Amino acid sequence: MSAPDRASDARIPVTVLTGFLGSGKTTVLNRLLRNRSLAGAAVIVNEFGAVGLDHLLIEASEEQFTLLDNGCVCCTVRGDLVMTLKELDRKSQAGETPPLSRVIIETTGLADPAPILHTLMAEAELMARFRIGGVVTTVDAVNGAATLHRHPEAAKQVAVADRLLVTKTDLVSDNAFRDLRHRLEHLAPAVEQTVARNGEVELDLLASLPADAAADVARIAMRVEAAGHHDHDCGPDCHHGHDHHRDAHHGIRSFSFIIDKPVEWGAFARWLDYVAALKGEDLLRFKGIVRTTDDPERPLVLHGVQHVFHPPARLESWPSADRRSRLVFIVRNIEREAIARTLVKFAAIDAASIATPALAAA
Numbered sequence: 185m186s187a188p189d190r191a192s193d194a195r196i197p198v199t200v201l202t203g204f205l206g207s208g209k210t211t212v213l214n215r216l217l218r219n220r221s222l223a224g225a226a227v228i229v230n231e232f233g234a235v236g237l238d239h240l241l242i243e244a245s246e247e248q249f250t251l252l253d254n255g256c257v258c259c260t261v262r263g264d265l266v267m268t269l270k271e272l273d274r275k276s277q278a279g280e281t282p283p284l285s286r287v288i289i290e291t292t293g294l295a296d297p298a299p300i301l302h303t304l305m306a307e308a309e310l311m312a313r314f315r316i317g318g319v320v321t322t323v324d325a326v327n328g329a330a331t332l333h334r335h336p337e338a339a340k341q342v343a344v345a346d347r348l349l350v351t352k353t354d355l356v357s358d359n360a361f362r363d364l365r366h367r368l369e370h371l372a373p374a375v376e377q378t379v380a381r382n383g384e385v386e387l388d389l390l391a392s393l394p395a396d397a398a399a400d401v402a403r404i405a406m407r408v409e410a411a412g413h414h415d416h417d418c419g420p421d422c423h424h425g426h427d428h429h430r431d432a433h434h435g436i437r438s439f440s441f442i443i444d445k446p447v448e449w450g451a452f453a454r455w456l457d458y459v460a461a462l463k464g465e466d467l468l469r470f471k472g473i474v475r476t477t478d479d480p481e482r483p484l485v486l487h488g489v490q491h492v493f494h495p496p497a498r499l500e501s502w503p504s505a506d507r508r509s510r511l512v513f514i515v516r517n518i519e520r521e522a523i524a525r526t527l528v529k530f531a532a533i534d535a536a537s538i539a540t541p542a543l544a545a546a
């Protein structure tokens with residue numbers, strides 16, 4: 185099928201928002217969604233792990249929001265993505281939801297965006313209604329260089345970008361920032377790099393991406409290929425040649441804890457310091473929503489990305505009826521049981537009040 189003439193292209197743009205674990209995708213998304221021009225946008229979020237927290241932290245209405253948490257959108261739930269897009273379009277055309285102006289897909293931090301783009305572009309029926317509205321990739325200035333070195337998915341995310349958003353520049357030196365910029369220029373030549381501090385981006389970011397930006401399959405393939413060939417200096421920790429599906433069996437995995445009783449923050453914070461110090465590099469991502477004894481009605485939201493633990497943020501109220509503490513880990517070579525033992529020992533949490541999601545649901 186030939187693509188419609190761009191000048192009169194009335195298809196709905198689909199923007200892919202990607203970037204490695206904890207690099208700031210949700211922070212950027214929330215900032216974008218506050219913009220009134222995105223009122224008619226739908227958001228599809230794909231989460232890695234059994235217990236997702238992003239759906240609680242994304243400031244989108246229920247009507248706007250779809251969570252795909254049954255697997256990764258670049259492989260196992262590609263079909264779900266296609267079905268979700270078709271359903272969003274159907275509802276909007278039938279007048280069941282407001283007219284659809286745009287779709288934003290937030291990938292998991294481990295996703296390879298190229299297969300996602302290929303999936304969308306391969307569906308003629310879908311492409312009659314939607315167009316690829318660009319790929320925006322967040323790169324964390326603190327962990328970015330090491331992550332690009334160790335995780336080929338991260339390099340691919342950069343390689344297919346139409347815009348790079350460098351986040352957390354407030355936490356690094358000018359030299360480190362300059363080095364990262366050079367590295368990004370190397371991986372994605374001629375792609376504009378923008379600083380996005382705490383998610384702050386220009387209001388028309390998505391509209392400013394080139395029309396049908398990433399629709400050139402050959403260009404995507406070339407860039408992804410190039411990204412794979414740049415890291416000649418891989419060290420022993422490099423995961424080149426291992427896609428995340430194999431990594432899921434060779435080390436990268438997700439597990440969660442649900443804690444019934446409120447936790448004492450002092451002990452809990454000491455436990456976090458301990459885990460970060462001991463497991464930092466292999467603790468790829470930690471997210472938590474925590475009920476503390478001192479203020480149980482206002483949960484704390486916690487984010488850790490490798491060695492960096494961001495300051496906890498206090499919510500004014502619980503985002504859903506479930507008021508139990510929930511902790512999500514995405515790790516490499518760390519056993520759930522090892523973390524569970526430290527929770528009991530350092531955070532002084534009664535082992536009986538810690539559950540796996542499956543047990544908790546029972």
Ligand SMILES: Nc1nc2c(ncn2[C@@H]2O[C@H](COP(=O)(O)OP(=O)(O)OP(=O)(O)O)[C@@H](O)[C@H]2O)c(=O)[nH]1
Nearest residue numbers: 205206207208209210211293351352381382487494
């Ligand atoms: N200091 C600082 N913190 C930031 C910045 N951008 C994001 N963060 C923090 O980084 C943490 C992770 O941000 P998220 O937006 O959840 O990252 P993400 O990419 O959506 O994470 P995953 O989807 O889990 O991979 C949060 O604590 C954010 O507040 C920034 O520019 N500066």
